Amino acid sequence: MALIELESLRKVYAIEGVESVALQDISLNIDKGEFVAVMGPSGSGKSTLLHILGFLDLYTSGKYLFDGREMSKYTEEEMAHIRNHKMGFVFQSFNLLARTSVLDNVKLPLLYSSIPENQWQKRALEAIEAVGLTHRLNHQPSQLSGGEKQRAAIARALVCDPQVIFADEPTGNLDSKSGQLVMETIQQLNEKMGHTIVLITHETYTAETAQRVIRLHDGLVQSDEKVVHRRQAKEHFEK
Amino acid sequence: MTIRQLAKTSVIGLTSHKSRSLLTILGIVIGITSIILVMSLGQGAKSLILGQIQSIGAKTIAVVPGREPTGPADALATFTDSLKERDLTSLEDKNNVPHASVVMPVVFGSSPATYGSEIYQPTIFGTTSYFSTLYKIEPSEGRIFTDDEVQSYADVAVIGSKVETQLFGNMPAVGEKIKIKGKSFRVIGIIGNAGQVSFLNFDEAVFVPYTTAQAYLFGIKYFNRFAIEADSETTVDQTVEDIKITLRNNHNITDPTKDDFFIQTQAEALQTVGTVLSVLTLFLASVAAISLVVGGIGIMNIMLVSVTERTQEIGLRKALGATEKNILSQFLLEAILLTLAGGIIGILLGASLSFLVSLVLSRAYALNWAFVLPISSIVLGLGVSSGIGLVFGIYPARQAAKKNPIDALRYE
Numbered sequence: 001m002a003l004i005e006l007e008s009l010r011k012v013y014a015i016e017g018v019e020s021v022a023l024q025d026i027s028l029n030i031d032k033g034e035f036v037a038v039m040g041p042s043g044s045g046k047s048t049l050l051h052i053l054g055f056l057d058l059y060t061s062g063k064y065l066f067d068g069r070e071m072s073k074y075t076e077e078e079m080a081h082i083r084n085h086k087m088g089f090v091f092q093s094f095n096l097l098a099r100t101s102v103l104d105n106v107k108l109p110l111l112y113s114s115i116p117e118n119q120w121q122k123r124a125l126e127a128i129e130a131v132g133l134t135h136r137l138n139h140q141p142s143q144l145s146g147g148e149k150q151r152a153a154i155a156r157a158l159v160c161d162p163q164v165i166f167a168d169e170p171t172g173n174l175d176s177k178s179g180q181l182v183m184e185t186i187q188q189l190n191e192k193m194g195h196t197i198v199l200i201t202h203e204t205y206t207a208e209t210a211q212r213v214i215r216l217h218d219g220l221v222q223s224d225e226k227v228v229h230r231r232q233a234k235e236h237f238e239k
Numbered sequence: 240m241t242i243r244q245l246a247k248t249s250v251i252g253l254t255s256h257k258s259r260s261l262l263t264i265l266g267i268v269i270g271i272t273s274i275i276l277v278m279s280l281g282q283g284a285k286s287l288i289l290g291q292i293q294s295i296g297a298k299t300i301a302v303v304p305g306r307e308p309t310g311p312a313d314a315l316a317t318f319t320d321s322l323k324e325r326d327l328t329s330l331e332d333k334n335n336v337p338h339a340s341v342v343m344p345v346v347f348g349s350s351p352a353t354y355g356s357e358i359y360q361p362t363i364f365g366t367t368s369y370f371s372t373l374y375k376i377e378p379s380e381g382r383i384f385t386d387d388e389v390q391s392y393a394d395v396a397v398i399g400s401k402v403e404t405q406l407f408g409n410m411p412a413v414g415e416k417i418k419i420k421g422k423s424f425r426v427i428g429i430i431g432n433a434g435q436v437s438f439l440n441f442d443e444a445v446f447v448p449y450t451t452a453q454a455y456l457f458g459i460k461y462f463n464r465f466a467i468e469a470d471s472e473t474t475v476d477q478t479v480e481d482i483k484i485t486l487r488n489n490h491n492i493t494d495p496t497k498d499d500f501f502i503q504t505q506a507e508a509l510q511t512v513g514t515v516l517s518v519l520t521l522f523l524a525s526v527a528a529i530s531l532v533v534g535g536i537g538i539m540n541i542m543l544v545s546v547t548e549r550t551q552e553i554g555l556r557k558a559l560g561a562t563e564k565n566i567l568s569q570f571l572l573e574a575i576l577l578t579l580a581g582g583i584i585g586i587l588l589g590a591s592l593s594f595l596v597s598l599v600l601s602r603a604y605a606l607n608w609a610f611v612l613p614i615s616s617i618v619l620g621l622g623v624s625s626g627i628g629l630v631f632g633i634y635p636a637r638q639a640a641k642k643n644p645i646d647a648l649r650y651e
Contacts, residue, residue, distance in 0.1 A: 056558055056645040077562050084560020095555045095648065099255055111244055112560035
């Protein structure tokens with residue numbers, strides 16, 4: 001069953017009166033439980049697409065159905081609620097709160113949720129355990145390595161148990177060893193816990209850890225195919 | 240998001256910039272401190288002054304000759320001789336003024352008093368023995384003249400402590416004779432350091448029987464004033480009316496606007512002085528309040544900087560599910576907490592300063608100054624400071640809430 005349905009989605013930016021087309025005409029479906037990688041050169045519109053999928057940006061025309069309901073029908077508060085409960089975000093630049101412990105960073109989404117406060121600690125600890133950062137619980141972001149920061153961010157994305165995780169070049173700022181660990185974590189989330197993953201990357205070997213690769217070019221879908229020889233994150237880096 | 244969680248978030252936001260937060264609230268602290276100081280000292284001054292007036296007694300009524308001054312053009316001198324011996328007799332009559340417990344006539348003037356080669360110019364009061372009860376002063380030496388001495392035009396005098404030292408130095412004064420306008424008076428009593436009571440300085444006064452003063456010192460047959468005491472505070476108004484009727488009868492006055500006397504009560508004096516002091520306090524407090532506006536603009540300025548600086552944090556919070564309302568509340572609460580903290584510090588500072596001032600005034604100047612911290616000033620201080628946070632915090636908070644999550648996340 002499709003979690004995300006796009007129909008002739010178009011996004012035009014107007015900056016100081018000059019229009020630039022970021023997405024021309026995108027139609028695609030992403031099913032629940034799928035692991036999709038979106039690739040494309042810079043300017044191809046992959047980040048714009050991810051932001052629209054994540055309710056962080058609005059589209060100009062076309063249709064976007066999330067969980068069967070069109071995005072334009074949601075109010076600002078409902079969109080915030082869906083971002084909170086059904087979506088998780090992992091950014092290239094981590095975006096952890098400075099001077100705030102890993103535990104409190106992971107708890108941040110819970111602050112805006114309807115989950116009772118007495119479950120916060122348990123949920124946060126579970127999420128941190130899932131990314132293997134239990135030994136860094138009370139560390140501040142400045143005391144963590146890049147990979148650890150990204151795994152803390154993944155724990156934060158997980159804590160409200162979302163249906164889909166949007167990851168915007170999560171390994172872009174990491175060395176290959178840390179990147180491998182992060183990709184392992186993401187792959188596990190998909191395979192063991194059944195989270196839908198939409199991942200943006202420009203690295204082919206990272207994209208091939210996914211089940212399906214969508215290539216964008218100039219705001220259009222250039223190709224959309226299943227990965228025939230799917231990689232395990234672990235095995236790739238061991239070679 | 241509960242209020243408690245919201246408050247926690249805001250406190251974390253503020254405490255991560257401690258020194259900036261402290262500097263930001265300085266304006267509010269100074270403003271609230273001045274307001275509290277002014278209000279507290281104003282209240283202290285008010286109770287001191289009103290207390291002094293009240294010590295003469297709220298039951299006291301003064302009858303003054305002449306028309307009540309309503310403007311500078313009024314000829315005050317027109318009827319200064321309107322209160323006569325006959326009026327005194329009528330007012331003392333219980334049939335006319337049933338609730339007057341005492342009627343005390345007063346004549347006064349200033350004239351040099353001499354003892355040997357020493358000379359001093361005191362205020363001379365001609366009155367009855369009742370003045371010591373009315374003004375609650377006791378002779379420190381000797382006695383007050385008696386009613387018999389008043390009736391018999393006795394040449395006796397009670398002198399204030401300053402008159403005593405000026406004329407006699409360290410020598411005993413009681414029993415000695417002083418000369419006023421060529422007439423000898425025997426000193427029978429001394430009033431020790433009574434100081435300033437209301438508008439009279441007893442230390443610089445000489446008291447003689449009014450009969451003697453009228454006949455030998457001033458050469459007049461009228462009084463400068465009647466001091467009348469009602470038998471209780473509730474009968475003051477009735478007594479004032481009775482006095483008016485009696486005097487109008489004596490003076491053949493039918494039209495009250497043509498009265499040749501007027502009446503002052505302590506209650507009126509209290510009210511007048513009280514109003515003047517309240518207005519003065521209010522005026523000073525409003526001047527202090529201007530600094531609060533300046534402080535508020537400072538808060539707004541810093542909050543705007545803070546919002547810009549934390550653009551990324553705002554974007555992140557929105558991406559993680561914060562609604563516009565959540566963000567607005569967080570930043571608004573930060574502003575209110577800032578100003579409220581400033582208000583609390585200001586109240587503590589203002590109260591301590593006022594306490595110090597009251598300590599200095601009562602110790603160094605021997606004033607009966609009480610430290611008062613009006614509850615209204617605390618309520619005002621807290622209300623005004625959080626109000627300023629609300630007013631000057633709303634604009635930055637709205638700027639924060641309106642940020643587009645993706646623009647905010649991209650911000651570097």
